[in-house]
Amino acid sequence: MKPNILLISVDQMRGDCLSILNHPVVDTPNLDQLTRSGVLFRNAYSATPSCIPARTAMLTGMSQRSHGRVGYQDKVAWDYKHTLPSVLVEAGYHTQCVGKMHVYPARNLCGFHNVVMHDGYLHHNRIRSANTVTESFDSCDDYLPWLRERAGADCDLLDLGLDCNASTVARPWHLQEALHPTNWVVTQSIDFLRRRDPRKPFFLSMSFVRPHPPFDPPQAFLDMYVDADIPDPVIGVWAEAMDPDRNGLNPITSKGIVPRNRLRRAQAAYYALITHIDHQIGRFLQSMTEYGVLQNTIILFTSDHGELLGDHHLFRKTLPYEGSAKVPFILADPGDLLKMNKNTVNDHVIEIRDIMPTLLDAAGASIPDSVDGLSLLPLARGESVKWRDAIHGEHECKDMSNHYMTDGVQKYIWFSQTGREQLFDLSKDSQETTNLIEDTRYKVSLESWRGRLAAELADREEGYSDGKQLFVGRLAQTVLKNLPNRSN
Template sequence: MMKPNLLLISVDQMRGDCLSILNHPVVDTPNLDQLARVGVLFRSAYSATPSCIPARAAMLTGMSQRSHGRIGYQDQVPWDYEHTLPSVLAASGYHTQCVGKMHVYPARSLCGFHNVVMHDGYLHHNRIRTANTAAEFYDSCDDYLPWLRERAGADCDLLDLGLDCNASTVARPWHLPEALHPTNWVVTQSIDFLRRRDPRKPFFLSMSFVRPHPPFDPPQAFLDMYADADFPSPAVGTWAQADDPDRCGLNPITNKGIVPRHRLKRAQAAYYALITHIDHQIGRFLQAMLEHDVLRNTVILFTSDHGEMLGDHHFFRKALPYEGSAKVPFILADPGGSLRLNRNTTNDQVVEIRDIMPTLLDAAGAAIPETVDGQSLLPLARGERVDWRNAIHGEHECKDMSNHYMTDGVLKYIWFSQSGREQLFDLSQDPQELINLADDERYRTSLENWRERLAAQLADREEGYSDGKRLNVGRPAQTLLKQALGASL
């Protein structure tokens, strides 16, 4: 019998709570809900480094940030990893294909895939005209734009809507036919792969969407679905800054500030609409898989690289340790039942993006390289008794808000390395992180324990954050670990 096909569906900047099966008060995700019903929904899934590049390094290599070396957002650093998910699967007899976002360097690096049909969205370093001509950008850094220009006119560009690629507070509807939207394009190209794949081999397809990452530009039909919705107010903790003296919220690409309520409401509507749009296009692809008779022999994993604060605690975008930014949706589905999962169940063990590679390799019966730090989720998903990790460590360089966090899915400890500020949240009682318990005497012992655990975690790091017992405040934050990346720098 042929090995199972593998489908990794990844989206960009989708919050972990934005699934209707999790009783979100507004967002509707019927197809993702159905995947959860034929699989397992992991409710405590995190991105250890919640921005695009480092999260995708974990996704492709199965490594922790200590091993893959990316602890902040920095473009144009070569990807020279010995083992990647597609390279191991290709060596195991799989036909491997990526459609959509890669966000690697060089942009055309295959990273082990047999082929990549790429759209990374708007990347500033690729668009600087002093370094790249327009022709070089279209020809070497993107496959969607030439496709779009052939159908909608030679002058079409990613900037036509006037929306910035990081503007999490500004929205407007897509201006062209829905079939030309980047979300539809990913599915159109993925369906074409089903036609062109080698039928003698199992396939691994990475279907990687740029949305719901900004620009917030859903097709009008999906925006209309949320026109009259009663949007929940963002979570604002008692610890959050109460005013906006620098008027940061009036900057459409800031990661903090208080924005006008009407603008925030439009942004929420567009963000949720983009998620539902993706959900419907996933439904389109599942139907195509039925028609190609591959659905029942395909294992499907759905996740995001990180979340979106969307106004929580007056923050936007990502790179922060809070649930809106660091927590991601995570579904392992098995429509055909070959993996013997406890289908239509949830699991609350703390999992991370680095667990994707070992999970899919385990499903394929392929050997897991020693470089992989993650763990296969199949035993958890089958309900087996497993000696699982007791916490994860996350971090991100973020200037004066550079941060580290640790969580076991119940408690979360946060340390801001530049100021020494600490936060402690009881997620079991306070999932929106409204109450900081760091100054609560009842939690002093717990706070000290978490601080010691983080100090041990950072003991031999090159930044000098810790001597193994105590945390050192004010050490310069880095975006990369030289010890891990070595010759790549």
Template sequence: MQQPNILFITVDQMRADCLSILGNPVIETPNLDQLARGGALFRNAYTATPSCVPARAAIMTGKSQASHGRVGYEDCVPWDYEHTAAGELAKAGYHTQCVGKMHVYPARNLCGFHNIVLHDGYLHHNRYKDRNLVTESFDHCDDYLPWLRRRAGADADLTDLGLDCNASTVARPWHLPEALHPTNWVVTQSIDFLRRRDPRKPFFLWMSFVRPHPPFDPPQAYLDLYDGMDLPGPVVGEWAERDDEDLSGLNPVTARGRVPANRLKKARAAYYALITHIDHQLGRFFGAMDEYGVLNNTLIVFTSDHGELLGDHHLFRKALPYEGSAKVPLIVSDPGGFTGISRGSRVDEVVELRDLMPTLLHAAEAPIPPGVDGCSLLPLSRGLKVPWRDAIHGEHEYGALSTHYMTDGREKYIWFSQSGREQLFDLCADPGEITDLTGDDEYAGRLEHWRARLAAELEGREEGYSEGGRLIPGRTPKTVLDHLTGAGQIPAEG
């Protein structure tokens, strides 16, 4: 069979429940809904490490966090993986291109792509002028900002709106023509790739959007769709902290706290608006694919690296294992029926971002390299019953709130590695994670089951979280494991 083109679309910080086809009562995602109708929609897709850097390592390498070594968020750790999705597809004869966010190090590391047109958003380690060599300064590694300055003026910058890149509680409309927005830019550059690609080869295009990650800056027309609407509020668990004595909710980049109601409502409206803006721009790109004659021989995969808590349980941003942060949208679609995806199917098996790399290679009929922990999603997408994992393990270094979690899509167990605190949720009866079942005697057996599963998962880990089938709290958490950096290795003699 002829190799299909592959379009891989990622957005940054999009919750799994922000698709109208999944019953969200307010959001409009018509193009993504159509994509799902033409393919498989995965209802239990998770990111094991819910922040940008480790999640993208799983996407690119097909490895679990214990294998790729990134178990928290840390910049400036080199990306030197032997096998990446783009590199293996290039070996298989694909013309490979990334447009948008990579979030690797060094920033212009190709990671196997033939070319990248880069915009990672506001990256602190590249923006800070007192700690960068010229070759790693933001002006040298970002492609969007020079493009913007040629059109909007030499002084234009990402910070002109006064919104921080991690501000999940404040919003205002985009101040320039919509065509200059970073979302439109990704699509504009991707359409140009369709023009410039090698027509003798199948293509692998990764369209990687920075939004709906903050800043929450949708074009005014999109903000108008939701601003003033009676939006449903965040879910708040019975276990959630109600007090905010230090007024942390007033901080625009807070990770927790009681945010003023009007500010939070505006932020939620802007977040939905950014998603609808991306959806409409994807419609623009699908139209261009049709014009270039490639829509019906292309496998399309859509997902996010992680979610956004958006006020759930008085929490914001990501890193924690609750559904708003750790569960992601995932669609595998085939508009032309080229790869045999079951149209309109719904898949309930629990899957993780590590499964994407082997899925892309399987579609390309390319060999899956050794060391890949993920499994191809194509059999599930085709409606086949195949052996599958019964649960996944996730984790994230987060200081005093560092966590490990396990879920099978029906229950979720959370262990706070520093305090030993546990939580257990019945996701079928309680998808909002309102009721913590750890104190319910009826669930004592389930709690012990998951505790033992996690202890077995962590046995032998360098942090010392588990020994003899028992979880050990209080060990020092890490953002990267020693095998990634070479730390703790004994130098060779001579």
């Protein structure tokens, strides 16, 4: 029988938050063990680091230029012909998603046989005056009815007083741990193991909303970090040193100087949510052993994007810095089905679009021509293979709209609305503290990166480039209109 496929995705987890990468605080024992049974890809990036565009790349295998989502915009229909679950269905798989999808309409199956959904708090679904009955939150969330059956009919996602995008305010989960959304994803996933079709291999997408805010870990996990010696966020010499408008006092800020005690508690809660997820992943791995499927399952763990968490006085995502754009990425094979070089670290530059072709390759399924990503199996096996030498990323972000290119050694950033540029030597400055744009020793590299980005953006409908030079101030879009792989 073909191998089972388990895709574990989390939301807003930084690529450095693994204890196997010697993070100074975070403890992730189960993810560390997954890495020992597979390969850790250390230079994994999210080309468009926010939820919707990143998850589009995850499910379609397309680059942002192909799937068209180059910023964050709700209520744009998902009408892609080929998705990871739809291709696996054609290959004979029983497919199931538990947790976050963040598609539109919310009940769009995107090729899955079934979806048990919790996207978290989405504003466009909760604002009742803007929705029809069929689009309202009550019709597109499965966690909240489950919670109300167990904890009371008046329970809601707002009970803790935390906003779903608040990156600086934290408090412990107020109900028993078993009722937390993280536990719910695993509880429902274990139930899928019970009721799946045993005649077919399965594809399970186990998709967590955390460590995305609200920062609400169970008390036991917050206790692990609240008194820990947590390092201060890294602040580049180029970062804004002042916050005259006091943006840092806004609980849903994207930049600013946050009161120190509030920031340290947010850091502690963020790390606590990661360890909570890790323990629940351990719970699911034990259940897989009980059901006799662990040794016949390929497991891929990743996040859709990161969290700046105060780096350079910045928060949340969408920006091209390592805390936002770099993600954890583990490909594990407990049963040694794929003959990978286990317990190794790979430094090739990869992107979320590589998930679909990798898992289809593992399943022995055909990879559609629409897929831009590459299978990681040759790299995981240590084979000599011609690989991409860099990736291009971008995100619409008003005056901070940006493009970046990186080969894992250097990173070039261009802010399209202002023309501001940054160049970092990641091999010497992995935390991006020093902008080398004026350093004459990097003049040749800078010109090369400018040329490569200009070529990458040639013929884009925004008019960013003529293929040779970059044009500042062209209107940045959230969704491209001229797309060959979509019907609208």
